[in-house]
Amino acid sequence: MAELNGKPVEVDQLKNLALTNYGHFTSMRVDDGRVRGLSLHMERLTRDCQALFGTELDVERVRDLARRAVPSGGSITVRVTVFDPGLDLGHPSSANDPHVLVTSRSAARLPLPALRAQSTTYVRDVPSVKSVGLFASLHHRRTAQLNGFDDALFTDAQGVISEGGTWNIGFFDGDHVVWPEADCLVGVTMQLLKQAHEHDTRPVRLADIPSMKAIFATNAAVGVRAVSCVDENTIPETHTIVDALRKQYMDVPGELL
The missing domain is CATH 3.20.10.10 (D-amino Acid Aminotransferase, subunit A, domain 2)
Incomplete structure (x- = not known):
């Protein structure tokens, strides 16, 4: 699953992220719709968005977008990536329009080997x-x-x-x-x-x-x-x-x- 701002992501929308590699993220393990330390994940996203883009992040919107990737039951790992598709490589100081990319993958079976x-x-x-x-x-x-x-x-x-x-x-x-x-x-x-x-x-x-x-x-x-x-x-x-x-x-x- 991969959505940008709640819609299926297109290749061209990821081009800037791939080529500039400027952005931040958090990864959360979701078990039956719940996340340990969810508020800490949201605090991280808010803090890092301010540091990289100088703007506030709507964490309630982020939660809504992340929830779309979560099944009704079971465990899954959800990653929320924040980046500006319009970032200019020569003028990163103008990057101030962060978008939210939500991706998911299967969760590891715990505990893992040493x-x-x-x-x-x-x-x-x-x-x-x-x-x-x-x-x-x-x-x-x-x-x-x-x-x-x-x-x-x-x-x-x-x-x-x-x-x-x-x-x-x-x-x-x-x-x-x-x-x-x-x-x-x-x-x-x-x-x-x-x-x-x-x-x-x-x-x-x-x-x-x-x-x-x-x-x-x-x-x-x-x-x-x-x-x-x-x-x-x-x-x-x-x-x-x-x-x-x-x-x-x-x-x-x-x-x-």
Whole structure:
């Protein structure tokens, strides 16, 4: 399913998005018409629309448009992309007419197998915005997969860990859940878990990985996913803290889309 402003999208309408790659989005897992953290997804869209286009986004309209992609029952992943089809490559400052593209895909069956990550030095452009510009993230993911891993884990030049390609990362040091203090996109699942479980926030470096008792990845599509490997470091795939966080996340009541 793909609709632009509530109507079937045409190829020419996507040309600008494909060629300029300027816009923002959010992806939501919808279970039986409800979304965990729906208000946080809407806040993200509102904030990013103001940052990229300098204009307010009608979130009630967005919800109406997204609802069209949702079946009466079951689970599905809905992506809302906001971009300006009239953007001029030479004058992006004139882009102020955001349109809403809604697409959907099947939802993953949870939980997913443990993730194996390869670290790479990279900090995303404007990390606070969930941008459609995924070139570098996909390039690093591809490289990691060619090297036998599942995905890339980003660090700065000093080895301070920030995030994965399309996911946040969390740690358990034996006493506390730890979220990395770094420039990254703060995901909705991460925010919900911060509300549900006591935690610390501090810099985490690659050198700290061997001392961690458990590591996990989070995003709206997969919830909480164990991380079993970072570079040459092996981490247990199962741990009571990962089970507890997964249950706490699944227990978050969904908001009606």
